[in-house]
Amino acid sequence: MGETEDIYLAGGCLWGVQAFVSTLPGVVFTEAGRANGASRPLDGEYDGYAECVLTRFDPTVVNVGQLMAYLFEIIDPYSVNEQGPDVGEKYRTGVYSDNPAHLDAARAFIAERDDADRVAVEIAPLTTYVRSADEHQHRLARCPEDSCHIPAEVLTKYSVAGSARNTA
Numbered sequence: 001m002g003e004t005e006d007i008y009l010a011g012g013c014l015w016g017v018q019a020f021v022s023t024l025p026g027v028v029f030t031e032a033g034r035a036n037g038a039s040r041p042l043d044g045e046y047d048g049y050a051e052c053v054l055t056r057f058d059p060t061v062v063n064v065g066q067l068m069a070y071l072f073e074i075i076d077p078y079s080v081n082e083q084g085p086d087v088g089e090k091y092r093t094g095v096y097s098d099n100p101a102h103l104d105a106a107r108a109f110i111a112e113r114d115d116a117d118r119v120a121v122e123i124a125p126l127t128t129y130v131r132s133a134d135e136h137q138h139r140l141a142r143c144p145e146d147s148c149h150i151p152a153e154v155l156t157k158y159s160v161a162g163s164a165r166n167t168a
Helices: 014-021 064-074 100-111
Strands: 005-011 027-035 050-057 093-097 122-125 129-131
Touching (some): 014 027
């Protein structure tokens, strides 16, 4: 494996997004967090933040366009501030990065779609990131009885049987 790169993917409740993204080819690490909030969080308040997953990937295995295609498998790309039963600004969909090439690739992915004018996925530079508490890290792997807007069969679609990767 060569150099890795980081991108932040928001697709509604971070539990399901992390469970799904952790299984993708080329993804070597994930961390549940919150991105691009209005201010530094105080006392657990995350004003304006989007629930997201820091996604560390090997670009020799998977590229940003492919990560976008995977993300679009688990989101409603037309919905604003809502995914499944989760409603509110923190559940908005988005792609964030401090690498302009990542943002260009995400925008290109959307531009190539026939429905590009309807897609409501936010593509923006990463301005702030806060790691979520330990109780939110790999939550669905630890607490499979918890619910998520992503169907269980989709969460494991790309899993490698017996793999323990990304569960630290």
